[in-house]
Amino acid sequence: xxxxxxxxxxxxxxxxxxxxxxxxxxxxxxxxxxxxxxxxxxxxxxxxxxxxxxxxxxxxxxxxxxxxxxxxxxxxxxxxxxxxxxxxxxxxxxxxxxxxxxxxxxxxxxxxxxxxxxxxxxxxxxxxxxxxxxxxxxxxxxxxxxxxxxxxxxxxxxxxxxxxxxxxxxxxxxxxxxxxxxxxxxxxxxxxxxxxxxxxxxxxxxxxxxxxxxxxxxxxxxxxxxxxxxxxxxxxxxxxxxxxxxxxxxxxxxxxxxxxxxxxxxxxxxxxxxxxxxx
Amino acid sequence: xxxxxxxxxxxxxxxxxxxxxxxxxxxxxxxxxxxxxxxxxxxxxxxxxxxxxxxxxxxxxxxxxxxxxxxxxxxxxxxxxxxxxxxxxxxxxxxxxxxxxxxxxxxxxxxxxxxxxxxxxxxxxxxxxxxxxxxxxxxxxxxxxxxxxxxxxxxxxxxxxxxxxxxxxxxxxxxxxxxxxxxxxxxxxxxxxxxxxxx
Numbered sequence: 001x002x003x004x005x006x007x008x009x010x011x012x013x014x015x016x017x018x019x020x021x022x023x024x025x026x027x028x029x030x031x032x033x034x035x036x037x038x039x040x041x042x043x044x045x046x047x048x049x050x051x052x053x054x055x056x057x058x059x060x061x062x063x064x065x066x067x068x069x070x071x072x073x074x075x076x077x078x079x080x081x082x083x084x085x086x087x088x089x090x091x092x093x094x095x096x097x098x099x100x101x102x103x104x105x106x107x108x109x110x111x112x113x114x115x116x117x118x119x120x121x122x123x124x125x126x127x128x129x130x131x132x133x134x135x136x137x138x139x140x141x142x143x144x145x146x147x148x149x150x151x152x153x154x155x156x157x158x159x160x161x162x163x164x165x166x167x168x169x170x171x172x173x174x175x176x177x178x179x180x181x182x183x184x185x186x187x188x189x190x191x192x193x194x195x196x197x198x199x200x201x202x203x204x205x206x207x208x209x210x211x212x213x214x215x216x217x218x219x220x221x222x223x224x225x226x227x228x229x230x231x232x233x234x235x236x237x238x239x240x241x242x243x244x245x246x247x248x249x250x251x252x253x254x255x256x257x258x259x260x261x262x263x264x265x266x267x268x269x270x271x272x273x274x275x276x277x278x279x
Numbered sequence: 280x281x282x283x284x285x286x287x288x289x290x291x292x293x294x295x296x297x298x299x300x301x302x303x304x305x306x307x308x309x310x311x312x313x314x315x316x317x318x319x320x321x322x323x324x325x326x327x328x329x330x331x332x333x334x335x336x337x338x339x340x341x342x343x344x345x346x347x348x349x350x351x352x353x354x355x356x357x358x359x360x361x362x363x364x365x366x367x368x369x370x371x372x373x374x375x376x377x378x379x380x381x382x383x384x385x386x387x388x389x390x391x392x393x394x395x396x397x398x399x400x401x402x403x404x405x406x407x408x409x410x411x412x413x414x415x416x417x418x419x420x421x422x423x424x425x426x427x428x429x430x431x432x433x434x435x436x437x438x439x440x441x442x443x444x445x446x447x448x449x450x451x452x453x454x455x456x457x458x459x460x461x462x463x464x465x466x467x468x469x470x471x472x473x474x475x476x477x478x
Contacts, residue, residue: 031400032401100301103462105422123293125293128296150327150328196399249395279401279420
């Protein structure tokens, strides 16, 4: 922070000749940037994660989610990577437990291809659902979900890989390319009624070299709905960059939180020190 | 203490029940007039659209019951908006407990890049009044999801700013309401619910 309280965040906006933020230079009245840990679930258990001293069973998504919530996570994402029918039922039951125990909003995703899948998760207490491959196969699913449950309930997750500045939407964890292009698909998703975009860059995912800030910023300029950035988080400066250069509304990460490389309270303090509004 | 959550055609009702259970409090979700009238505390939550929910409240006779309640009543999100006199959302006449108009957020020209609608996420509350707040809650962040808002007026009990200042909470006599979701607002939200239960 410089004298007169001009933060790096504001300096960035002034340097780029953007209009002043509506919150002015004060701390009050700002929508906070969100930090979102993502938990992969298989057969009702978290897949990643090492031992946390504070909790008994790191494999239990409810315990791990509650710990993150207590540490200041703003939202949680639970992705079901179970393929079996029995696993699906376990997941709905798990969502019911999460809703009972956790006092912050949470999104669930994985295997939602029909309205009734979403309805079961909503009834179980999910605040939002995320759809990915199923929306690529059947874009009308976005319209149907938004009409039935409201846009605020629908997160469109997009995995994409870039080559020579052309970004191809992929499915099945980035393994299968589709005929869709990232930016036009994001725009289509918004116009069909998605309430948020969760963009994962497959070029950056797992590299720990930072988020796809150029693409994120381009998307932010095009869309009017919030963007959750995913893929590439390796250190705390990467979050600073994604909220300034990348213009993202939220930053999502998994392993750096699960392997305790970054603690959420430290990250929040660091961002605050850089003048970024966090809770 | 008997706590009733009003059951109607709106989402998110179970979330409020979960939050009360985390506080160790049992509540009944019901649309039964007698049970609502005789409860010690009434919670009127909701996520949804104004005109269809008002139509349902009318059909069930809840539109005349709710404004007549004498015990502490807490409206949440859509609950707050329905407790106002009018909502721009599909031109809906509401319950009229608070003499306020509910308007849609309109981003100011040239500021589109920071003014996305709905207002979704964590924002802070200031100028706190009424028993549901205490001094520890000033400037704290709470969780919002909404496209419509009640302007700041004589019944405003908390102010938030998004595009323009608006009522994050309202209070008149035994009626309390929050535009944000205390049931999703972490420990801050839990404290607000506790404060309401203590009234």
